[in-house]
Amino acid sequence: MTVTRGSALWAPDRRGATAGVLILVVLAAFESTGVTTALPTIVHDLRGEALYSWPFTMFLAAQVVGNVLGGRVCDRRGPAPMLVVGPLLFAAGLLVAGTAGTMTQLLAGRALQGFGGGAEVVALYVMIAAVYPERDRPKVLSAMASAWLGPSLLGPAIAGVLTQYLSWHWTFLGLLPFELIGFVLVVAVVRRLPKQEERPAQPHRGLMSSAVAAAVGLALLGGAGELGIGVVVVALALLTPAVLVLLPKGTLTARPGLPSAIVARVLMSTAFMGCEAFLPLVLQQVHGYEPAWTGLPLTAGAIGWAFGSWLQARRPELSEGVFLRWGFLSLAVGVGLVTTVAPAWGPAWVAAPAWVFSGVGMGLATASVSVLVLRLSPEHERGFNTSALQMSDLFAQSLSIGLGGLLVAMLGPTAGWAPLNAVFVLLTVIGALVVSRRAAV
Numbered sequence: 001m002t003v004t005r006g007s008a009l010w011a012p013d014r015r016g017a018t019a020g021v022l023i024l025v026v027l028a029a030f031e032s033t034g035v036t037t038a039l040p041t042i043v044h045d046l047r048g049e050a051l052y053s054w055p056f057t058m059f060l061a062a063q064v065v066g067n068v069l070g071g072r073v074c075d076r077r078g079p080a081p082m083l084v085v086g087p088l089l090f091a092a093g094l095l096v097a098g099t100a101g102t103m104t105q106l107l108a109g110r111a112l113q114g115f116g117g118g119a120e121v122v123a124l125y126v127m128i129a130a131v132y133p134e135r136d137r138p139k140v141l142s143a144m145a146s147a148w149l150g151p152s153l154l155g156p157a158i159a160g161v162l163t164q165y166l167s168w169h170w171t172f173l174g175l176l177p178f179e180l181i182g183f184v185l186v187v188a189v190v191r192r193l194p195k196q197e198e199r200p201a202q203p204h205r206g207l208m209s210s211a212v213a214a215a216v217g218l219a220l221l222g223g224a225g226e227l228g229i230g231v232v233v234v235a236l237a238l239l240t241p242a243v244l245v246l247l248p249k250g251t252l253t254a255r256p257g258l259p260s261a262i263v264a265r266v267l268m269s270t271a272f273m274g275c276e277a278f279l280p281l282v283l284q285q286v287h288g289y290e291p292a293w294t295g296l297p298l299t300a301g302a303i304g305w306a307f308g309s310w311l312q313a314r315r316p317e318l319s320e321g322v323f324l325r326w327g328f329l330s331l332a333v334g335v336g337l338v339t340t341v342a343p344a345w346g347p348a349w350v351a352a353p354a355w356v357f358s359g360v361g362m363g364l365a366t367a368s369v370s371v372l373v374l375r376l377s378p379e380h381e382r383g384f385n386t387s388a389l390q391m392s393d394l395f396a397q398s399l400s401i402g403l404g405g406l407l408v409a410m411l412g413p414t415a416g417w418a419p420l421n422a423v424f425v426l427l428t429v430i431g432a433l434v435v436s437r438r439a440a441v
Contacts, residue, residue, distance in 0.1 A: 009132075009139055017131045018140065020185030021124055024087060025147040027175050027182060028117055031094070033155030034171040038163045045168065048103035058107045059114035061215035064394060066118025068211035068246060071387025073119075074126045075380055080190045082123035087183040089116025091176060098172030109172070118390070125386040129374045131189065135316060137374060141367045142313035145305060152302035156295065210245040213238045218394060221402030232406060243395065247388045258376040258385060260438035264324055265369045266392045267431040268331060271424035272362050274400025275335050276301065278420075279351060282341060282413045287348040297338070297351040301359035308363020320368040321440025327365025328432035334358025335424050342418040361428075372439060400424075 009018045035042075035055065043049050066089075070082045089112050097109025132140055162170045217238035220231050244252070250259035280294035308330075312323050334357035340346045341354075370389065377385040400420075407416035 009136065009143065014131060016185050017127065017189040018143070020182050020189060021128070021140065022143060022147050023178060023182035023185065024120065024124065025144050026151060027179050028090075028121075029148045029151035030155045030158070031113070031172070031175055033151050034159035034162075034175075037156045037159035038168040038171045041163050042106065042168050043103070046100065046103045046106060048106070051103055051107075054103075054107055055110045057219045058110040059117075060394065060398070061219045062111040062114030063118035064215040064218060064391065065208070065211045066115040066120075067122055067387045067390045067394075068207050070119030070122035071383035071385075072207055074123055074383030074386075076383075079123040079126040079130065079383075082119045083127060083186050083190050084183075086116045086118075086120030086123055087179060087186065089113075090120060091179045091183065092116070094172045094176050094179060098169045098176070100169075121390060122383060122386045125370070125374065125389075126382045127186075127189070129377075129379075129382055134371075134375060137371055138313040138316065138367055141370050142309040145309035145363060145367060149302055149306040153299060206245050210242040214242040214246060214391070214395075217242065218398040221398040232402065235402070239395065239399075246391050248385060251388075254435060254438055256438045258373065260435050261369050261372040261376065262388055262392050264328075264365065264431055264435045264439050265389060266396045267427045267435060268328065268362060268365050268369075269393045269396035270400045271331055271335055271428050272358055273397040274404050275338065275358070275417075275421055275424055276355070277401045278404055278408060278413065278417050279338065279341075279355070281408070282417055283348060283351060285413050286342070286344050286346075289348070297355040300352040301334075301355040301362075304356040304359025304361075305363040306359075308360040308365075309367050310363070311360075312364050312367045319440055320372050321436055323364045323368040324436035324439060325432045327361040327363075327368065328428045328436060329361070330357050330364065331361030332425050332428035332432065334361060335421050335428065339418055339421040339425075342414045342421070344414070369439070 039055060042055070043051065048054075066086070070086065073082050093109045093112030093114075093116060095109070096112055097106050100106040100109060128137060128140055159171045162168070162174065217235040220235035220238070247262060248259050249255075251262050254260045254263045276298065279297055283289040283294045283297075308327065315323075334354050337354035337357065338351055341348055341351050373385050373389050374382065404416070404420050407420055410416065
């Protein structure tokens with residue numbers, strides 16, 4: 001595929017790639033927000049209240065395996081196979097879930113969606129590295145982050161209207177035609193990519209068995225709040241050896257360069273996702289907010305995230321290390337401020353403006369980490385390292401939310417959430433002062 005070095009994201013030689021990437025990202029975002037909104041009705045209709053969390057758990061577990069397999073295939077054969085298989089499996093999952101008459105069929109559909117989506121996102125990152133020169137990658141990564149804004153704002157409302165006035169089935173089936181459009185656009189780009197000969201397998205032994213162990217461990221962490229500390233111990237016993245295989249060597253010691261970039265992603269995802277997961281609960285149970293109002297800080301955070309990504313893409317003269325430091329510090333301010341909401345006497349109105357700071361920090365930092373990972377990865381390792389980047393997000397979210405759920409279940413929303421946030425602030429300060437410098441060497 002011939003790429004004009006000076007062309008922008010929407011120039012003729014990249015228009016199809018940009019449109020296909022953004023459509024697939026928007027659909028994944030709408031699906032995520034839609035399922036969250038419609039799930040209470042879905043499990044009621046399918047008589048699956050006892051399995052309420054399992055549609056999320058099944059998606060997460062399958063996504064882990066899809067990430068790892070997608071990365072392995074991309075390193076051996078390039079992004080083309082997974083850019084074909086991933087969207088098709090995701091579309092098949094939409095169809096299976098959208099026609100479900102039982103919880104078993106719904107969970108099967110969610111597994112297909114998770115596996116296809118996990119493979120797809122890794123292949124999209126590898127394709128971005130192949131299609132866009134390094135100076136334009138921040139722009140496309142910013143566009144991908146901004147693509148979540150519309151679904152974050154409109155997705156719950158659209159899913160609610162569909163569920164109430166038509167059927168929850170349309171939260172899945174309504175996305176199918178658009179998924180196929182995105183698939184066609186991406187396939188057109190794939191056909192113009194240079195044909196890549198199959199490379200020998202890289203020396204990453206035990207990837208798939210570790211992926212399965214990680215999937216089970218993350219699923220167990222998701223139920224830690226209900227199942228207790230024993231489940232956390234089992235989950236960590238599964239995850240610890242899996243992490244050693246699935247993440248680049250030197251990640252656990254924050255070795256300078258790529259390993260520290262992965263650590264940066266772990267720290268920021270841990271703080272942001274772990275804090276945000278319990279913010280609506282605190283607003284409802286401690287301050288008596290109605291459900292419609294508890295989503296306002298999350299919307300503010302999504303807007304801040306889009307703005308941070310936009311700002312990072314518009315300042316190419318600044319290094320990724322600078323953006324990482326700013327991002328971590330903004331996130332520390334946001335988490336610190338929002339913690340004042342935890343006690344009943346705390347100012348609940350602070351939640352929305354505080355979470356804007358957190359969103360801006362994530363927008364600045366996440367795109368910078370992605371740029372660093374693509375830059376520091378040899379071509380034959382981009383799939384593995386991109387998979388590790390996605391896995392680090394999943395590890396961080398599951399661990400922080402699982403342990404947070406355990407603390408909140410034991411101590412209540414105020415006493416459980418506030419000390420957890422103090423740890424998150426400490427992690428972001430470490431990220432700003434130490435990890436950001438080691439990542440951007």
